[in-house]
Amino acid sequence: MESLEFNKIAASVLVAVLIVVGVDKLGGILYHADSPDEMSYIVEIDEPSGTVVDDTAPVMSFDQLLAVALPEGGETVARKCTACHTFEMGGAEKQGPNLWNIVGADVAAVPGYDYSSALVDLGGVWSYDRLSDFLAAPRSYAPGTKMTFAGISDDADRADLIAWMRTLSDDPLPLPEVVMEVGGAETEGDVTGTLEDVSDDASDAAGDAMDAASDAADDAMDAASDAADDAMDAASDAADAVGDAADDASDAIEDATDGDNN
Numbered sequence: 001m002e003s004l005e006f007n008k009i010a011a012s013v014l015v016a017v018l019i020v021v022g023v024d025k026l027g028g029i030l031y032h033a034d035s036p037d038e039m040s041y042i043v044e045i046d047e048p049s050g051t052v053v054d055d056t057a058p059v060m061s062f063d064q065l066l067a068v069a070l071p072e073g074g075e076t077v078a079r080k081c082t083a084c085h086t087f088e089m090g091g092a093e094k095q096g097p098n099l100w101n102i103v104g105a106d107v108a109a110v111p112g113y114d115y116s117s118a119l120v121d122l123g124g125v126w127s128y129d130r131l132s133d134f135l136a137a138p139r140s141y142a143p144g145t146k147m148t149f150a151g152i153s154d155d156a157d158r159a160d161l162i163a164w165m166r167t168l169s170d171d172p173l174p175l176p177e178v179v180m181e182v183g184g185a186e187t188e189g190d191v192t193g194t195l196e197d198v199s200d201d202a203s204d205a206a207g208d209a210m211d212a213a214s215d216a217a218d219d220a221m222d223a224a225s226d227a228a229d230d231a232m233d234a235a236s237d238a239a240d241a242v243g244d245a246a247d248d249a250s251d252a253i254e255d256a257t258d259g260d261n262n
């Protein structure tokens with residue numbers, strides 16, 4: 001009897017060892033993953049060909065400044081004028097004439113105002129360019145004018161001011177067409193359109209990058225699922241091996257028991 005007990009215990013230990021070793025191997029097969037040598041996601045993006053900021057390009061022309069001017073800012077700049085001018089329709093004459101609807105109007109033509117000959121001699125109409133030149137330095141543009149005002153030297157402030165003044169009309173003068181240089185090619189149209197082109201280029205490039213990234217992700221998923229299939233096959237082989245070993249062990253137990261009985 002003692003020998004039978006010993007054989008049973010020995011067989012149990014053998015099975016236990018086989019199972020432990022088998023599970024460990026199985027785990028190793030199932031959970032081991034090689035770390036990649038290289039980053040899988042290297043996404044190359046072409047630089048968009050159109051550039052908005054170019055240090056070598058000349059600063060914006062006055063027409064271009066006008067196209068991006070802020071009329072609300074111009075109303076603030078106009079506080080420098082209100083000591084001598086009213087801007088509302090039918091506003092009173094002060095030291096200078098009322099300025100309602102002045103953009104695009106005839107020079108020195110507000111009814112009843114007594115202009116200097118310097119201003120009358122200018123003739124023509126207040127185009128955007130002439131108004132800008134006059135307001136930059138009134139006494140240089142029209143020597144002898146009664147408008148004793150130093151002028152507004154900042155181009156952007158002057159553009160904002162004139163953009164606001166043009167709105168003071170029943171029929172505002174259209175803004176000048178602007179020509180912008182973008183990526184070496186001359187593009188005609190308004191500035192907004194040009195910026196849209198550049199942003200289209202950028203969004204195309206972003207789309208390409210997204211496509212490339214999603215292709216790479218698909219490849220990685222395929223590779224991972226192949227590896228998982230391989231691991232499952234190996235695991236099931238290992239499980240078969242453990243099963244065989246268990247059968248062998250139980251045969252051994254039977255043999256041992258038989259041997260004892262004999």
Ligand code: HEC
Binds near residue numbers: 097102119146
């Ligand atoms: C110190 C007073 C004074 C200030 C400040 C002043 N102006 Fe004048 N402005 C005049 C006078 C006076 C005239 C008439 C000039 C003349 O007859 O020679 C005039 C004429 C003008 C004209 C021509 C009007 C026409 O009918 O052709 C414009 C445009 C104008 N001013 C715009 C402005 C703007 C815009 C500002 C503010 C940025 C401004 N002025 C500030 C006194 C002033």
